[in-house]
Amino acid sequence: MRAVLIAGPTASGKSALALEMAEAEDGVVVNADSMQVYDTLRILTARPAQADLERAPHYLYGHVPALRSYSAGQWFRDVDDLLARDDVASRLLVFVGGTGLYFRALTDGLSEMPAIPEPIRRHWRDRLREDGAETLHARLRAVDPQTAATLDATDSQRIVRALEVFDASGQSIRKLQKDRGRALVRPEDARRIVLMPERDLLRQRIHERFVSMVDDGAIEEVERLLALGLSPDLPAMKAIGVREIGAFLSGDMTIEQAIERASIATRQYAKRQMTWFRNQLDDGWERRA
Template identity: 65%
Template sequence: MRSVLIAGPTASGKSALAMDFADSMGGIVINADSMQVYDTLEILTARPPKADTQRVEHHLYGFVPVRQSYSVGQWYRDVRGLLNDPQILERPRVFVGGTGLYFKALCGGLADMPDIPDAVRSHWRRALEQQGAAHLHEELRLRDPAIAGELDVNDSQRIVRALEVFEASGRSIRSFQQARGHALIDEAGARKIVLMPDRLELRARIERRFEAMMEQGAAEEVRRLLELDLPTNLPAMKAIGVREIAAYLAGTISLDEAVERACIATRQYAKRQLTWFRNQLDASWERRP
């Protein structure tokens, strides 16, 4: 068994389980969480502590500047390059994270979409804010009428995504969607585990973990992030806890209220993750509480 895949919602104990597997196999841990790729937010995104990274080799953590956007396609290509490294090629690897699309790409179920330059992404996000979804839907109809005909005029996110892809590549997003990706692992020989913890237990874990984050310096971490004066539409600025702690630092809410709001947001996110795993991961995945 050369590959172990461990998926699960936030605060479900994925990282500890990944450490156990990697340690026992003499393998490496590879990040499959879309927020843990960013630098600056080490505490708030619950990146593995230094004690773990010193004991077991970890990859794809904290290497993307927060001022950049990082896509599933970029992650796929970074993993492909990593697995082709002669130093890593024959080593057991444990993929761990809460981003379902990363696992889907890993197993070949997601098309390799083109990279979207930041300037293109910013242009269309700004156009959406200024002109609205209906206007952008008409723009899409002129460029890619087949896709526009399939999308509701109010489906702003998919409209913007289609425009971004068309401008970046000169091709319809459909041409990418129809091409199935190539699996990066031998899925038949991999062990696949998804953690599905009890709801009340997960709620308690979320609350304990966020309180620990605050004790470890999450507020100071957010302060450093805000000092960068980044656009609010960047993924790192949308990390759970950033908005809530920023409001506390601005003096508009109390610390207790910031913690409560962040825990609520985390619980809502965990619920969405569990729904996705339940609906998208087939019976080949071992369910664990």
């Protein structure tokens, strides 16, 4: 199996590079971004445009309904299924995205997590909505103090995930995470590239891209998402731009304010991504500006 891994912060040019490499070698592009999996958010998550899809096959984009939560484990299994297809595995595989955990799972393996029964999932989602993250963090501290100590009391998504796992299995998610399974791509067999643009250039790209998103229909996209009446705790509802454009739609912001707030939030997210890549990716990754 031939593979290229392209990581980097949002708006760094990853998708363009991935498409260029896939097209040059009759390869396929595989999504490794946790937000680009959701179906409703094509524009706001910067999923590849139709013209890009026609230049090379793209997989694992927009295949998850916005009403679902999608985990790294589910992505890992979807990639595993994809690699079982002869028409895919025989070609150059270009994995591209900004979700570091996906790349780590790909090359290091992923812990086997228990399936979470829907009643348990619903129970903890309801508790979060009614009691708040800090109350649930205290509950986690009582049953799984080691995991609780690693989580901020406001990190609602990870707190709920840890409680779900403990409820379903009786085991600490931290303990389960230490037991890694098989890797899908051997790092020494893959070309690994991480894009790390200069900060001022990235800042400019982020602002210009969000303006383009608004021009291309991001407002209408958010209207369609909000019309679904989904829980604000779902990952798709937390995509950068949803809250800001939602505030514009409700009359609480001008569109200029929404663009500026979303640009600031995107810059902060990009900074976190770059910190993760800088600290977590080893010297086997080729770094490009």
